[in-house]
Amino acid sequence: MLLFSRIMLITNHGLSCFSFNVKTISGEANLVVDPYQNETGLRFPRTLEADIVASSHNRESANNIEGVVAPADGKTFVVDLAGEYEVKGLFVYAINATLKDGKTAHRIFRIEAEGMNIAHLGALDRMLSDEESAQLGSIDILILPVGGNRVMDAKTAMAVVEQVEPRLVIPSTFALTNLKESLADVDAFCKVFGSCEREASPKLKISRKDLPEEDVIARVLSRE
Numbered sequence: 001m002l003l004f005s006r007i008m009l010i011t012n013h014g015l016s017c018f019s020f021n022v023k024t025i026s027g028e029a030n031l032v033v034d035p036y037q038n039e040t041g042l043r044f045p046r047t048l049e050a051d052i053v054a055s056s057h058n059r060e061s062a063n064n065i066e067g068v069v070a071p072a073d074g075k076t077f078v079v080d081l082a083g084e085y086e087v088k089g090l091f092v093y094a095i096n097a098t099l100k101d102g103k104t105a106h107r108i109f110r111i112e113a114e115g116m117n118i119a120h121l122g123a124l125d126r127m128l129s130d131e132e133s134a135q136l137g138s139i140d141i142l143i144l145p146v147g148g149n150r151v152m153d154a155k156t157a158m159a160v161v162e163q164v165e166p167r168l169v170i171p172s173t174f175a176l177t178n179l180k181e182s183l184a185d186v187d188a189f190c191k192v193f194g195s196c197e198r199e200a201s202p203k204l205k206i207s208r209k210d211l212p213e214e215d216v217i218a219r220v221l222s223r224e
Contacts, residue, residue, distance in 0.1 A: 024089030056122025
């Protein structure tokens with residue numbers, strides 16, 4: 001893994017859609033995970049650009065690949081199958097993680113950039129298996145769904161946090177204004193976790209030195 005002292009920019013776009021902007025030795029790289037359709041009730045950003053777009057599952061909550069804008073210097077690389085991928089020095093590992101019904105295809109992601117390891121669990125609705133945990137490896141930042149129904153609920157999410165032992169937790173897929181589906185509010189997870197730091201901004205700038213040294217912190221980002 002390549003180590004950099006620069007800052008990563010993480011942006012919450014709602015549901016499990018996050019974008020990651022990083023600087024690598026190959027230049028600036030942008031990753032978008034789980035772009036959603038407007039049919040969800042949320043308006044997807046029209047100008048969201050990415051070198052890589054990754055989709056954890058083929059539903060309207062994560063399959064709006066065409067809605068992501070290609071960079072001016074090339075095209076967007078699509079990650080919708082398990083495997084190891086690298087674009088502009090940004091590394092994405094897609095891991096098969098079938099939902100608890102045992103048949104619905106789903107992927108979780110390990111992202112390596114700026115000297116940090118990020119796990120994005122998409123719309124997972126259960127705890128991780130031992131094999132999945134091993135494939136994820138050591139994780140600094142964990143992004144996981146907490147809203148229940150089609151994804152894991154607050155208690156399951158807390159159990160996954162204890163499995164992964166990250167340094168920073170960012171909840172995703174919880175109730176939002178205009179969202180058509182019914183999800184629990186993020187407060188349910190924060191209550192189980194103990195407390196959450198609230199960001200007024202949807203954007204989080206973070207470098208490895210900013211990560212907590214001892215206690216695990218949960219940080220809720222506003223939706224852009």
